Structures are given as C-alpha cells and as structure tokens.
Amino acid sequence: MQILCNGQPREVPPDTSIASLLAALKLTGPVAVEVNERLAPRETHAQWRLAEGDAIEVVTLVGGG
Secondary structure, eight states: OEEEETTEEEEOOTTOBHHHHHHHTTOOSOEEEEETTEEOOGGGTTTOBOOTTOEEEEEEOOOOO
16 A cells, blocks of 8 residues: 655554554664654554555654754
8 A cells, every 4th residue: 555654645554553563663762753743652653554545644753962
C-alpha cells in the first residue's frame, strides 16, 4: 500500500505499524510521529496500523543548547 512519509510517497506492506515503519527507516532515537495531522503517542506505535493514503510526518528530536 502507498503512504506519504514526510511528503514522499512510500510503498509499505499492508498491516504496517508505526513501529515497523520507524524500524524500516532505521530511526531508533527519540522521534515525534504524526499520522494525518494527529500526534501518535509513543506507547501506541506498536499497535497503530497505517492505512492506504495515510500522511505520516516523522520528526527526530535533537538535544543541544
């Protein structure tokens, strides 16, 4: 199925979770994820299944001063 990830079309298997998408993107650090302009709390990433046409925004968090 096709989704948009940070504005780019991406093909993912059906029943893909947010957690498996992040693993495929090799994102292991702290991130914020939005699905269709709705914040996805970290504790929901393993259960939240993506759907055809979903728009996902992933923002990596970087500390500094």
